[in-house]
Amino acid sequence: MSLHLALEVDGDGADVAALTAHVTAAEAAGFALVTIADSPLPPADGSVRIEAGVRAAYLSRRTTRIGLAPTLHASVTEPFHLATQLASLDHASLGRAAWVVGAESSAAAAATVGEPVLTGSDLRREIADVIDVARQLWDSWEDDAVIRDRATSRFLDPDRVHHVNFTGARFTVSGPLITPRPPQGQVVVIGADTLGVTSRLDIALVDTADTAAGLGELTERTALARADGAALVFADLPSADASLLRHLDGVVDGVRIRVADIPLVTDLLKTRPPAGPTLRDTLGLPRPANQFAVAG
Amino acid sequence: MTRFLSTIASAGGHPGPYELALDPTRSTLDTARLVAQRAEAARIDALFVPDLLVFGAQGTIGAQEPLMFVAALSQVTSKAGLIATVSTTFHHPFNLARLFGTLDHLSNGRAAWNLVTSSIGEQNFGPGGLPSPEQRYARAAETIEVVNALWDSWKPGSLRLGPGGKAVLDTSLIKPVNFEGEFFSVEGPINIPPLPQGRPVLIQAGQSAAGIALGARYAEVVFTALATLADAHRFTSEIRAQAGALGRTQGPLIFSSFHATFGASESEAQRLVRERREAIDYEAGRALVADMLGGGVDLTEAKLDEPLPEVLIPDISGINRRRGRAEIFSRLIREGRTLRELIQAAQDTGHWSVAGTPEQLADAVEERFRAGVLDVLSLGGLADDRTHDFVVNGLLHELRKRGIVKDDYRGATLRSNLGLEEPT
Structure with a gap:
């Protein structure tokens, strides 16, 4: 079986010991990455949760091979903070950071930060702007900007650090980032194909129902996502069974499952190749060239 | 309770590590991990990271996002407090309350927020410009009111351990905050459970008149640059008087920067100062x-x-x-x-700078401590082998011998180690 496996691990509330146990178990089992859901709003079932990015940083050295993908909501977070947090997560984890693009846009979510509710094309534009500025900021230091030249006591070559001068629909950012380029070059960007920004994603997540019609739709949407430019497509499975996974093998590049379904995949995992060292390596994604680097 | 001098070590971003940053065998995080481990072995109360919102500010060695950075450091420490410097000018209080609340949970009560209002950074948070100092401090005060209300929005007993060790949530004890202010309108409540420390320790930096007024009202610890003993007396009496006038029984602790130049002899220390x-x-x-x-x-x-x-x-x-x-x-x-x-x-940008042997530096520290104008001492240089030896085996050893610095951590939380009251 050639599917990459992702595991959604939100659900342990503020119990970080339980969270760590789930993530280290997933790493030992050979999962490529864990995603960590988040929302500014309480979960509908009345349970509790803590912020996802800080949870991921907490896991960064308790793990060694698995990718860490917190959900950060583009709609309620300052883009510069978001880009810096993810770059720092990539540094802390030595190249295993990913970002699940959140777009919580309900009136209640927008009210937590006093922002207007965005819908339709305004929301799509905002999400696209936040992804674009994050990607530019991650490239704002060229890989060889850090020269560590002891003879001249120079840490970096300022000609290789760039302003981004980004102007979006609702914000502007000059840059550069305060943080050197992430080890992966670009943090792996994951998002639902329904966000309308598929061309900007490294992994498009396509949700599906476990029915014949659902599978037909999945195949169609997967083809669309690939045509839009998503490097990889993962099926997002609220519940899974072994026959469904076998069916998906060859249709999509990976699946995201929930903790309850881990027993279903343990046999399938035995054939997975060893991961790493970076998440991009595990997923077979190339390390992107820097958009600001000048040849020569 | 016996009064002790607390200590806080810089874990990165200080200009000092510039030479270390040139070392190709060490990453920023490796250096910070080393500092964290050395600080904890030396029973230093907390680790501090600055907030650099703009490339090039305070040197150009690059910096990590402070909350993610200290969350990563929580993995290699179990006792030391974790202080992240974060600006109120470029964050929304709801997000800040979630971020610091999460840090306090995963560190089991070791989180502290060093609150700054930022004099730089607006170009990365456009299109608005930098607000005036008056607006920045007004926004900071309102931010503190909002985050405190959010952290207090879960009343005692809202999350209980039920049968079989399962957490039981009593949503009737979780109240909205319904805050309406000049800058923010926040309904709440927050969606994270009560913090191990109730609230993270609130540290505040800023010595202008507006900064002192803010610190006197809200800060549990104030970070200061007080070059002379007279400066320290003036500042301490001013902020304590203002805090007292507001009815505070425990005024903010005075946390002072300390730029130390160590020498095995006085002449070696003086030579280093001269060379610099x-x-x-x-x-x-x-x-x-x-x-x-x-x-x-x-x-x-x-x-x-x-x-x-x-x-x-x-x-x-x-x-x-x-x-x-x-x-x-x-x-x-x-x-x-x-x-x-x-x-x-x-x-030294107006910081307290002293050169001498570890004993002479201990004399300078003891003078301020006994005068009641120093409660928390900032220590740098732990990443450097030479300075580390002087700080730990010289200065700290001497201060412990004199009964000024305590021998071990007092409790599990940062609040208990700094001797601060529980928030009510």
Whole structure:
């Protein structure tokens, strides 16, 4: 079986010991990455949760091979903070950071930060702007900007650090980032194909129902996502069974499952190749060239 | 309770590690991990990281996002507090409450927030410009009101351990905050459970009049740059008087910067200071001092070894950035210091700078501690082998021998180690 496996691990509330146990178990089992859901709003079932990015940083050295993908909501977070947090997560984890693009846009979510509710094309534009500025900021230091030249006591070559001068629909950012380029070059960007920004994603997540019609739709949407430019497509499975996974093998590049379904995949995992060292390596994604680097 | 001097170590971002950053075998995080482990072995109370919102601020070695950075450091520590410096000018209080609340949970009560209002950074949070100091401090005060209300929005008993060790949520004890202010409108409640410390320890930096007023009202610890003992007396009595007038029984703890130059002998320490002064680029220093004075003065023609005329003292109310620094350098002009002396002071940006043997530095620290104008000492240089030895085996050893610094952590939380009251 050639599917990459992702595991959604939100659900342990503020119990970080339980969270760590789930993530280290997933790493030992050979999962490529864990995603960590988040929302500014309480979960509908009345349970509790803590912020996802800080949870991921907490896991960064308790793990060694698995990718860490917190959900950060583009709609309620300052883009510069978001880009810096993810770059720092990539540094802390030595190249295993990913970002699940959140777009919580309900009136209640927008009210937590006093922002207007965005819908339709305004929301799509905002999400696209936040992804674009994050990607530019991650490239704002060229890989060889850090020269560590002891003879001249120079840490970096300022000609290789760039302003981004980004102007979006609702914000502007000059840059550069305060943080050197992430080890992966670009943090792996994951998002639902329904966000309308598929061309900007490294992994498009396509949700599906476990029915014949659902599978037909999945195949169609997967083809669309690939045509839009998503490097990889993962099926997002609220519940899974072994026959469904076998069916998906060859249709999509990976699946995201929930903790309850881990027993279903343990046999399938035995054939997975060893991961790493970076998440991009595990997923077979190339390390992107820097958009600001000048040849020569 | 016996009064002790607490200690806090810088875990990165300080100009000191620049030479270390040149070492290709160490990453920023590796250096910070080493510092964290050394700090905890030396029973230093907490680790501190600055907030750099702009590339190039305080050196160009690159910086990590402070909350993610200290969350990563929580993995290699179990006792030391974790202090992240975060600006209220470029964050929304709801997000801040979630981020710091999460840090307090995963560190089991070791989180602290060093609150700053930022004098830089607006270009990365556009399109609005940098608000005036008055607006920044008003926004900071309102931010504190909102985050405290959010952290208090889960009443005691809202999350209980039920049958079989499962958490049971009583949503009737979780109340909205319904905050309506000048800057924010926040309904709440927050969606994370009560924090191990109730609230993270609140540290505040900023020595302008507005900064002192904010610290007197809200801060549990104030971070200061107090170059002389007289400065320390003046600042401490001012902020304690204001805090007392507001009815606070425990005024903020005075947390002072401390730029130490260690020598095995006094002459070695003096030689190091002399060498550093000789390496100063005095022509570049003119611009540095002009910057300290708010940036509106031209010092290119001023004589190096003559006192600066008082006409160069800026109108503080017209300065939008780092007013506290401008006030310090204005006072130095009034005291008749020469431009050369100002340039030397600007290398330390007005911080408390002492050179000598570990015993002599301990004398200086003891003087301020016994005078009641120093509660928390900032320690740098743990990443460097030589300085680490002087700090831990020299200065800290001496201060412990004198009964000034405690021998071990007192409790599990940062609040207990700093001797702070529980929030009510």
